[in-house]
Amino acid sequence: MEALQHQVYGTDRIHNPGDAILAEQFLNHMKVFPQGQFIAVDTDHNRVVGVTVSMRVAFDPKHPRSLVEPWRITTDHAWISTHNPDGNWLYGVESAVHADYQGCGIGRELTDARRHVIRKLNLRGLVAGGTLKDYHRYHKRYTPEEYLRHVVAGEIFDTNLTKQFRMGFKPICIIPNYVGDPDTHGNAALMVWNNPDYHPERQPERVYPTRRTIGLTTRQTSPYLQTPTIHHDKSAKAGA
Numbered sequence: 001m002e003a004l005q006h007q008v009y010g011t012d013r014i015h016n017p018g019d020a021i022l023a024e025q026f027l028n029h030m031k032v033f034p035q036g037q038f039i040a041v042d043t044d045h046n047r048v049v050g051v052t053v054s055m056r057v058a059f060d061p062k063h064p065r066s067l068v069e070p071w072r073i074t075t076d077h078a079w080i081s082t083h084n085p086d087g088n089w090l091y092g093v094e095s096a097v098h099a100d101y102q103g104c105g106i107g108r109e110l111t112d113a114r115r116h117v118i119r120k121l122n123l124r125g126l127v128a129g130g131t132l133k134d135y136h137r138y139h140k141r142y143t144p145e146e147y148l149r150h151v152v153a154g155e156i157f158d159t160n161l162t163k164q165f166r167m168g169f170k171p172i173c174i175i176p177n178y179v180g181d182p183d184t185h186g187n188a189a190l191m192v193w194n195n196p197d198y199h200p201e202r203q204p205e206r207v208y209p210t211r212r213t214i215g216l217t218t219r220q221t222s223p224y225l226q227t228p229t230i231h232h233d234k235s236a237k238a239g240a
């Protein structure tokens with residue numbers, strides 16, 4: 001999983017860890033909130049090709065400033081010790097798919113796994129920072145806010161944000177200084193997906209870090225518990 005991070009972000013452990021999540025941090029996620037962690041496995045090659053990391057936060061989209069801060073602060077430098085077991089929203093810490101497998105529906109499948117958790121625990125929804133991955137091409141012409149408007153309008157394709165919006169996220173505002181990635185000039189969009197099945201009369205369910213709290217029809221692959229199994233067939237998807 002750490003290798004996947006370095007592949008996706010062009011980093012390496014020794015010289016340039018950047019904002020990549022390290023192996024020991026992935027292990028810690030399983031101790032803190034195992035119900036929120038998923039990987040996608042190419043079963044033909046027994047290879048991890050996608051990962052998504054989540055935690056819970058107390059959040060109010062009408063007052064979003066609490067999450068307008070650097071990713072490393074929100075996530076405690078990816079250790080997720082900031083996970084709040086009573087949080088009413090799921091926070092998307094990370095979502096990454098191996099470059100050779102992008103565009104095949106794996107990101108969507110991992111996001112759907114998160115939505116399953118949200119419904120199961122009766123959370124308000126999913127909130128995340130979506131990086132402005134291609135902003136470096138437009139930073140002389142547009143402010144981050146203007147760039148975001150063009151992406152939302154479908155006038156600019158952003159290799160990350162456009163996909164996130166296709167998966168149902170709606171942007172709220174820009175988060176400056178979110179990540180170090182120079183392509184983004186530090187910017188992300190704070191974005192939400194509202195759970196249409198949220199029951200306001202019921203409290204969000206509190207879960208403990210045991211391995212049997214949420215029933216998902218998935219395959220167990222160490223070290224992560226709930227694993228959507230992906231059969232990699234890029235040509236079939238492309239032709240569909």
Ligand SMILES: CC(C)(COP(=O)(O)OP(=O)(O)OC[C@H]1O[C@@H](n2cnc3c(N)ncnc32)[C@H](O)[C@@H]1OP(=O)(O)O)[C@@H](O)C(=O)NCCC(=O)NCCS
Nearest residue numbers: 095096097102103104105106107108129130131160163166
């Ligand atoms: C963002 C990321 C996780 C998405 O994963 P993915 O497997 O490529 O996404 P999917 O193939 O499931 O596509 C998601 C949606 O975007 C759409 N999409 C994918 N590629 C597209 C393209 N080239 N043009 C237009 N839409 C596209 C898909 O159709 C899908 O929408 P749908 O389900 O309504 O059909 C992946 O691109 C990635 O790892 N990026 C690098 C790391 C990163 O930036 N992570 C996010 C940090 S905030």
